[in-house]
Amino acid sequence: MVQHDSEVDHSAQVDNNSEMDNSAEVLLRDAIQRLSAAGVPSPRVDAEVLAAHVLDVSRGRLAAMAIAGRVLTAAQAARFTELVGERADRVPLQHLTGRAPFRHLQLRVGPGVFIPRPETEQVVQVALDQLSSMAQSRPAGWRPRVVDLGTGSGALAAAIAAEHPQAEVHAVELSAAAAAWAELNLAPLGVTLHQRDLREVPPEWEASFDVVVSNPPYIPEGMVPREEEVRVHDPELALYGGGAHGLAMPFAVIETAKRLLVPGGWFILEHAEVQAPALAARCRTDAALSAVATHQDLTGRDRATSATLDEEPASPMKEWPA
Ligand SMILES: C[S@@+](CC[C@H](N)C(=O)[O-])C[C@H]1O[C@@H](n2cnc3c(N)ncnc32)[C@H](O)[C@@H]1O
Structure with a gap:
């Protein structure tokens, strides 16, 4: 389920940081690398669109969240990673967001x-x-x-x-x-x-x-x-x-x-x-x-x-x- 920005679980920062870094900044950086390696033509844009889609926020808001060091919940991070994987398999971005x-x-x-x-x-x-x-x-x-x-x-x-x-x-x-x-x-x-x-x-x-x-x-x-x-x-x-x-x-x-x-x-x-x-x-x-x-x-x-x-x-x- 998509969670709104205001509902982001900040307590997840403590839990998740012990195992993996679910900060928006790190997730985006890893996604861009993965999409680049897969030959996706616009890896940064696609990673940001997918993250914004998962968080149900605009790309501008997502950028602000990344700068502010915001952390995604485990469920949000998992959903984002799943979508990035599908995009790396060259499923069209629009199929993943459902919108063109x-x-x-x-x-x-x-x-x-x-x-x-x-x-x-x-x-x-x-x-x-x-x-x-x-x-x-x-x-x-x-x-x-x-x-x-x-x-x-x-x-x-x-x-x-x-x-x-x-x-x-x-x-x-x-x-x-x-x-x-x-x-x-x-x-x-x-x-x-x-x-x-x-x-x-x-x-x-x-x-x-x-x-x-x-x-x-x-x-x-x-x-x-x-x-x-x-x-x-x-x-x-x-x-x-x-x-x-x-x-x-x-x-x-x-x-x-x-x-x-x-x-x-x-x-x-x-x-x-x-x-x-x-x-x-x-x-x-x-x-x-x-x-x-x-x-x-x-x-x-x-x-x-x-x-x-x-x-x-x-x-x-x-x-x-x-
Ligand atoms: C290139 S797509 C363009 C779709 C849309 N007009 C657009 O610009 O995004 C061509 C469309 O024509 C449809 N099409 C192909 N042959 C057709 C036919 N004989 N009668 C009606 N539609 C057909 C296809 O299913 C497809 O949706």
């Missing part, structure tokens, strides 16, 4: 669901900017319908619902395990979750959404991720996009988006940097799409593509310019 920070949210995550990545936060920002821009040319009180295809933990749908509360947000996920996590994150925000295949949406959904967002699987077949956290713990269904270039699922998202969007509707999908030219070309040669744009992540890499579904049905002239 995503924009302003702390999403519930665990085995069976893809851990949301920081670059996806940028895709959300582009979508929010687009919603604000679209609202300017729509009647007052416009309530955009947004759908997130392949929602995983619900990251994109949850962030959009939280930050653009006027939107009616839906989310689609095929995996039952992922959908269970998504439901925990999405229900409190009023997002409707549909457990189904994003390639087989019902006819009544057609031409009914203003915005489609997606971070689909896109890793090429045979390109196995190096990090054990990803290779072993992210579900295969979340990783591999299908086909030699991993583009089968991204292309499927574009096809579904075209069916779901109202004329003038807009979609964005995340992808790998190397896939940007192929996806932009696919959209530019599609007679029904226009305003194709490539978007960079915070490190300047081309990581998302967006396009608008034309207001008018495509005319043959669009393909055969004079």
